[in-house]
Amino acid sequence: MSRPRASLRTAVVWEVLREALVDRVKAVGRETLDVLDTGGGTGNFAVPVARLGHRVTVVDPSPDALFALERRAAEEGVVDRVRGVQGDVHGLFEVAERGGYDVVLCHGVLEYVDDPVEGLRNIAAALRPGGTLSVLAAGLGGAVLARALAGRFTEARRALADPDGRWGGGDPMPRRFTPERLTELVAANGLEVGAVHGVRVFADLVPGALVDAEPEATQALARLEEAVAELPAFRSVAAQLHVLARTRSETDPVAETEA
Numbered sequence: 167m168s169r170p171r172a173s174l175r176t177a178v179v180w181e182v183l184r185e186a187l188v189d190r191v192k193a194v195g196r197e198t199l200d201v202l203d204t205g206g207g208t209g210n211f212a213v214p215v216a217r218l219g220h221r222v223t224v225v226d227p228s229p230d231a232l233f234a235l236e237r238r239a240a241e242e243g244v245v246d247r248v249r250g251v252q253g254d255v256h257g258l259f260e261v262a263e264r265g266g267y268d269v270v271l272c273h274g275v276l277e278y279v280d281d282p283v284e285g286l287r288n289i290a291a292a293l294r295p296g297g298t299l300s301v302l303a304a305g306l307g308g309a310v311l312a313r314a315l316a317g318r319f320t321e322a323r324r325a326l327a328d329p330d331g332r333w334g335g336g337d338p339m340p341r342r343f344t345p346e347r348l349t350e351l352v353a354a355n356g357l358e359v360g361a362v363h364g365v366r367v368f369a370d371l372v373p374g375a376l377v378d379a380e381p382e383a384t385q386a387l388a389r390l391e392e393a394v395a396e397l398p399a400f401r402s403v404a405a406q407l408h409v410l411a412r413t414r415s416e417t418d419p420v421a422e423t424e425a
């Protein structure tokens with residue numbers, strides 16, 4: 167994938183995440199946050215987060231990904247702030263600290279785990295009070311739209327009806343989410359759902375020739391992605407969904423209960 171196209175694919179998430187990190191720094195009164203990147207892979211997010219000065223623990227089952235992460239962290243001069251450990255979300259507390267992190271990332275992982283309910287329960291339990299969760303997962307609507315635009319109408323309809331949102335046996339994605347399903351999963355773990363963004367609404371659908379050689383077009387498309395990201399109609403057809411959530415902090419007012 168070309169560089170402009172790759173940065174287009176992460177721009178919306180990165181903007182939301184960068185703001186969330188700034189908010190967390192202000193809230194905890196520390197410049198350096200403890201960040202856990204579950205299924206962090208080769209460090210697409212972990213390394214830039216470490217470059218902002220935060221300490222990042224990456225938990226991933228793939229030794230190859232962790233090796234690439236180490237090399238990348240060295241190249242970017244952040245080895246002292248990135249720690250890669252082999253593990254997975256189901257046995258998370260064998261390798262990570264329960265309630266030990268200001269921010270937890272779970273990007274592109276819930277699609278692949280054996281049990282997303284249990285996985286997300288562990289991920290939520292890794293947060294400190296008031297901590298921030300950033301979840302990115304494949305969107306069902308985006309896949310339906312992409313199959314239909316490719317002339318694969320039956321596959322598009324199959325994805326709509328399939329409980330996991332898959333378009334057939336050859337679909338490389340094990341599971342997709344609607345915005346409702348993803349936010350329900352997050353809220354079921356006692357987290358307060360904040361912003362929900364659609365990511366890559368157009369980026370994967372626009373022919374490469376229209377953007378790759380045209381920096382202005384790439385920028386204009388990035389601005390368009392940003393403009394539609396929070397609009398429910400577009401969110402529903404995004405290739406990915408991003409949910410920001412947080413645990414209740416010790417200082418949050420306790421909800422009034424009826425006598």
Ligand SMILES: C[S@@+](CC[C@H](N)C(=O)[O-])C[C@H]1O[C@@H](n2cnc3c(N)ncnc32)[C@H](O)[C@@H]1O
Nearest residue numbers: 205206207210228231254255273274275278279
């Ligand atoms: C699509 S990649 C996403 C990598 C990274 N989070 C990113 O956004 O670039 C999915 C990652 O999830 C990891 N993974 C798969 N199953 C997992 C599990 N049960 N627990 C934790 N990570 C898992 C894979 O090894 C892979 O690195």
